[in-house]
Amino acid sequence: MSNYITEFEFLFREVLENEDIVLANETTAIDIDEWDSINHIYLVVEIEKHFNIKFSSSEILQWQNVGEMIDSVKAKKES
Amino acid sequence: MLFNSFEFFVFLPIVFVLYWFVLNKKLSIQNILLLLASYVFYGWWDIRFLSLIILSTILDYYVGQKIHNTEEPKKRKYWLWLSMGFNLGLLGFFKYFNFFIDSWISGFNSVGIEMDPFTLNIILPVGISFYTFQTMSYSLDIHKRKLTPTKDFVAFATFVAFFPQLVAGPIERASNLLPQFLRRRKFNFNIAADGLRQMLWGLFKKIIIADNCAPYVNEIFADYSNQSSGTLILGVIIFAFQIYADFSGYTDIAIGTARLFGFDFKRNFNFPYFSRNISEFWKKWHISLSSWLNDYLFTPLAIEFRNYRKHGIFTALFLTFLISGLWHGAGWNFIFWGGLHGLYYIPVIYSKKRFTSITTNKSTSKKEDFSFSDFPKIILTFLMVCLTYIFFRASTITDAFGYIKIIITEIPRWPAGVPYKSIFFIIIVMVTEWFQRGKEHGLQFNENSTVPVYLRWTIYLVLLLTILVFSGEQQEFIYFQF
Numbered sequence: 001m002s003n004y005i006t007e008f009e010f011l012f013r014e015v016l017e018n019e020d021i022v023l024a025n026e027t028t029a030i031d032i033d034e035w036d037s038i039n040h041i042y043l044v045v046e047i048e049k050h051f052n053i054k055f056s057s058s059e060i061l062q063w064q065n066v067g068e069m070i071d072s073v074k075a076k077k078e079s
Numbered sequence: 080m081l082f083n084s085f086e087f088f089v090f091l092p093i094v095f096v097l098y099w100f101v102l103n104k105k106l107s108i109q110n111i112l113l114l115l116a117s118y119v120f121y122g123w124w125d126i127r128f129l130s131l132i133i134l135s136t137i138l139d140y141y142v143g144q145k146i147h148n149t150e151e152p153k154k155r156k157y158w159l160w161l162s163m164g165f166n167l168g169l170l171g172f173f174k175y176f177n178f179f180i181d182s183w184i185s186g187f188n189s190v191g192i193e194m195d196p197f198t199l200n201i202i203l204p205v206g207i208s209f210y211t212f213q214t215m216s217y218s219l220d221i222h223k224r225k226l227t228p229t230k231d232f233v234a235f236a237t238f239v240a241f242f243p244q245l246v247a248g249p250i251e252r253a254s255n256l257l258p259q260f261l262r263r264r265k266f267n268f269n270i271a272a273d274g275l276r277q278m279l280w281g282l283f284k285k286i287i288i289a290d291n292c293a294p295y296v297n298e299i300f301a302d303y304s305n306q307s308s309g310t311l312i313l314g315v316i317i318f319a320f321q322i323y324a325d326f327s328g329y330t331d332i333a334i335g336t337a338r339l340f341g342f343d344f345k346r347n348f349n350f351p352y353f354s355r356n357i358s359e360f361w362k363k364w365h366i367s368l369s370s371w372l373n374d375y376l377f378t379p380l381a382i383e384f385r386n387y388r389k390h391g392i393f394t395a396l397f398l399t400f401l402i403s404g405l406w407h408g409a410g411w412n413f414i415f416w417g418g419l420h421g422l423y424y425i426p427v428i429y430s431k432k433r434f435t436s437i438t439t440n441k442s443t444s445k446k447e448d449f450s451f452s453d454f455p456k457i458i459l460t461f462l463m464v465c466l467t468y469i470f471f472r473a474s475t476i477t478d479a480f481g482y483i484k485i486i487i488t489e490i491p492r493w494p495a496g497v498p499y500k501s502i503f504f505i506i507i508v509m510v511t512e513w514f515q516r517g518k519e520h521g522l523q524f525n526e527n528s529t530v531p532v533y534l535r536w537t538i539y540l541v542l543l544l545t546i547l548v549f550s551g552e553q554q555e556f557i558y559f560q561f
Binding site: 037038040041044045057058060061062064 | 152223224225373374377378379381382383385386388391392
């Protein structure tokens, strides 16, 4: 899990252009100023590209925090 | 029942006393009282349409349980669509039936196929756009597994029909409001007192500004072709303050009333006319609607179109604004109004690498830093919004273009019949709100405020006296028609 967090942190810092972002499983959009609804779409695109996976729309809409996003990636990469 | 009516000022203290002093022993009894009070409040306007609220409540309560208890994705979707179909069907019939039939027939007529006009005499049930959106968000959140449905029917029914926000919002989410019906509320003097102050500020804006501006604006828009361009420009600027005072005034009364009963509504306005760009404006104006549209329309669309990057995001945003226009009213002028706001985002989306969203739910209570160089941006944003108001306020899209044509083609002259009294009060309210922009409403004092008590009471009394002396003719709240 820790590896994923590090990779996510890298992607978040890139997309949201903020080097100070530190992620935890419980982190939500409320905790990060730059994480708004439009940047969320860019994050999804970057995560899909980085891990070479494709999420379904309903999967994306159910995420409530970073941990759930990582779970989705993990489920796809490790299945 | 209107907030600015005599009935409400009898109704509110009765419910307040029963709630805190007579029926305060049991939570369930308090909730039943609030439900009955809400039905009386709504039934006062038209008892027949109460049945629509009750029907929508029963259906969504049942559907919520069904979605939650079903694992099979297809069945979950089926139940969700039942809720969507019913609520959108209600809206479609009561709000849009005549508009669609009219547009359909004029479409045929324009290509030479003659069809007779056919419309029904349908009355729009007040608040329908608000409570249907509120119940739909309940089913949608359960479907997204972001919410667990309640088994307390009375709490759910009161969540749908709670009188402070039933007819014109704020459109509350179940995740914020429903749990408040399930736990005991405690009376907090400071919160209740601040609620009263917020109500006073809302009443002042509604009665002194909105009601006084209404006759001036009505006259100009009804007879725009005989007005000078100067009068037309002033007319739409005054309308901008009228609609702000009307709707934010309503919201202040709604939030203040809820606080009297120990409830906390989400913020709906955050001094929107001090915005420096259009995306900031939409984070501060009618926040409960824009965040609803953001979560349930823009985001799913943008996710669907995500591979088209900026084009995909712009398409999702433009469609969201068109729907927002249609939500406001069944007319092409409203759709055009929404479309224009959507177009305003072109530079925002295409000029920057990253940008901000149409809205966020993040708390913006801290006072933002403004510099003098921001004022031109504030004025430009306000004027852009004013341009869209011409479409919003005109009766038809043809009238709106006619209105703009006069402004563009005529040499401006000093406007006729300038409403100096209204302008004076507008300045008072805007200056007050400028200095109070870090707070939740124009009349809020910090807990450790140094403003002496006698000065506070002088302010309250002056506001009350002004309301009594300078009140305009009572007008319905503008957003009741949406």
